[in-house]
Amino acid sequence: MALATALLLWAHALSLAGDTSLLVPNPAVPTHSRWPRQAGVPSHPRDPQITADPPWTPVFLPEKVTLSCQGPGVSDRTLWHLGGRFWGETGSSHLRVTENHPGGGSFQCRGPGTGLSPPVTISFSNDWLVLQVPPWVLLEGDTLPLRCRAWKDIGVTHVRFFHEQQPLGGPSGGSQLTVSPLGLGHGGRYHCQGSVEHLLAGRQRSRTVTVTVRELFSLPLLHLEGPAEPPEGSPLLLRCLSHPSPLRPPPHLQYIFYRGEVMVMGGPQDSPQLRLPRVALAHSGNYSCEVRAELARVRKRSVAVTVTVRRVPVSGVTLVAQPPGGQVAEGDRLVLSCSVAAGTGPLSFSWHRDGSATPLATGPRYELRTVRHQDSGHYHCAATNGATAATNGATTATNGATAATSKTLRVTVLVPVAGATITMTRTEPSVPVGEKLNLSCSVRAGTAPVTFTWLRDGQKLGWGPVLSLGTVGLSHAGTYHCVATNHLGTQRVFKARSPAVTVAVTPRGQRQQQRGTAVAVGVSVSLVLLLLLGVTVTWHLRYRRRTAAGESRGRDPPAPPEHEGDQRDPPAPPGGEEVLYTHVVATERGVGTPPNRAGTPPESPVTYAVLPGPHARPRVTSDTYENVA
Template identity: 30%
Template sequence: MARKVVLLLWAQTLGLAGTQTTWIIMQPPWMPAVLWDRVTLTCQGLGTTSATTWYKDGRRWGQQGHDRLTVTENGTYECNRTGSGLSPPMRVLDDWLVLQVPAWPLLEGDTVTLRCRDQQNNLVTWVSFYHEEKQLVQLRNGTELTLFPLKLHHSGCYCCKGWLKDRQWVVSAPVTVTVHAPLLHVFYWDRQVVEGPQGSLQLLVPAVGVSHSGNYSCQVCSKGGAMQKSSTWLRMTVCMPMANATITPRPLAHEVRAGDPVTLHCSVQVGSAPVTFTWLHNGQEVAQGPLLELRAIDVGHSGTYQCVATNQLGQDGHHVFQALSPELALMVTTWGHRWAVAVNVGRTLLFLLLLLAVIGGCHCWHHHAARKLQDRAPMGVPQPCPTSGSTSDQRRAVRTQRGTVDPCDYDEVL
């Protein structure tokens, strides 16, 4: 699913002017900052957070090794990062009257608002704004001055003067405003230039895909190269809905014998992780996971099987996508099982018959050998008395040869 994406990186997201690679982000984003706003300073630059050092009025200040500092005293603050140097200074004032300008680079054509504030935001009347000591306007009840569109000649030193109740006239500290000429923009993707230098603030990706995921940033610079600024890195992850779920093994009509094991595997050709799999048997959920293992199946396992692949895009929980695989018809047959049982029974009976035949053959061989031994005995030679294990036929044979009843012939004696 291809979609158009426009990355728009505003100038106020960029770092400070010049070639400085360490800068301070101020919150709220007005400068000079005022103590009654509870100001938070964040140090940005190369190196790790533990390499941050804070300075106030040129001396080490606060707890070292933290990139954020909550201001509790007025003064001039700087931060240092190992490998990127010292940041430009940031002032925090606690004066009766303060003139503030936005804390981001001002470009030609922009709109900017200057505001004149009293300590604790008390009412100020008859406010006058000055540029290079020349009065621009006097407002009876207003405290803000809007300049639009910004021109290069708007650069310079500004201050304001207002009437404070019980304090008469008060003049603010001067503030320097710098308006920059139109800039050239360069867009980066994973530290490689993808577009620019150009005048547009936009990077257009007409058909975004998973391959466009990565880290993006932009850099602006003046045409003469005197000013350069780089944005922070923006991580963009392109996710794809589920599509083309399949079941293996194939074909979709599968015939198996009762007692055999069967393993079905579900997969998707398109879709961003994490993916969950749900197995349906005749429309009812029976298992979770990409594999469905059926061991020693029986007739009850017959029916249609289908897997449902699901993924969730975004963190809001509302963008959930599903893909259904084609149905697999599983037929379990029992004839093969019965035939296997019959074969096993037949083999057992055959073994028993062979065993009986061997036993009978051995018995006949012993009987035949005994008769041959008697036939070879000489006439008139007394024969040994047959053992108790001899048969009656053997005893009769001995008696016939002797011509008399042998005492060993127990049958005759009895």
């Protein structure tokens, strides 16, 4: 063993003697440097980075490591820090490190106006077996190469790697192992074991090497801008806050937002913000965000933030009518619209009239295409953002919903005037001078107030439902009309014109003459009627007497006297008694009767019926008369 140690020391001395590339501090540069010391300033993404060749630590004593300072702001003049303290300045961006010049430790560099680079740790070993790892700080997602190496690259067999005393395994017969991708849990102490193919070595175990794994970016924090219980309809802003590591230029990060386990935006995005312009009840839930560095295969998810969206109470319910004011004529179209100033949904609307709890219709719009007179009344609309129950005309929300009603709107349906007519206080169209006359105008239909205008011969004469002409004169004669009018607001006027009524005025004398003429005509007609009645009665009496006389002659006919000529007189009553001639009958002679001597036709025989007059002797029961042929 002592011989092996001596050989190692001798080889180390030879390697130091042959090293001519070591840079030492420039004696012209004071140890405090002309540039401000920035040992405690953390690295910035624009700060320089250090690379090492070979990229391992620890290295064996005879070897050297070249450090290079790279990045923006780095020039040929570079300041170097060792163990957190300024070490010196070099005329280039390179620094060669051996065990003694400047020795192992934690190296940093900076240029004019830059910050310090992340540290690089270089260490030396004179052991038979070392476990070599990268000299810089590793980040999540990096690849960790583990190299189990023997002195002077002597062969090593049966290599095994350990992390925190736990075997990692590895390729059979190999001296390297790669751990990728790194997580924070991969930091810690590593060592390796193997058989060194040297006469004096045998089975060896390396010293423990500490591997530090830093975060590539910090664990994201989901920050809610605004209240955790926003009202419906308000905007929602969530920010996913994560800071990249200052040890490296920032990686390209992507952000995913979740509500529960469902992605909100549909996939990764470059923006760390989630904006929802108007939230609804469905947006309530537990939100979280995930940050991904795809190239490094690193993903981190934030703690969930609970967002509870609250309904906005319904308020400011407004009812608007078209036409404005709710004044319409019968047959018109009426549209009522309901809106709310505030309130979140789903909103529902119902329409009511005259305080009835039973809705006329539902929806934000109520339309009557043809308004009727019975549609008049007081209307209001009710709005709610959930289930409602109607009790005694009041609308009450249930299950946390809210409800509100509008002010009442009076809908007035006007019936246009129609069927105007004129009536007179007299039944006769002719009015005598000096009498009084009133004309009245009425309508069959029409909503009050109704105004009336009177016209005579087309000229306006007066107003009102009754036209009083007073004492009629000749100037009042003419053709009269009345015009009935009602209004809907100030724009619409409805009119109905009555049929014409003609008033004739007669002078008083002409009227008396007309009355006298009428009386004379009446008397004449009465006399004619009396005369006709007398003739009828006389004819009836004579008819009865004639019938009775004919019957008397048949029993005892007297011999009529014969007279010459055309004049025939009835015979004198016997004994000078009073007689009454009741019937004279002329009969034609039979065929073959010769004419008289004068050649004139023979006279027709005359039959007389002689009856005792009223002053003759009393009639006896034997006085029975018949017609005599």
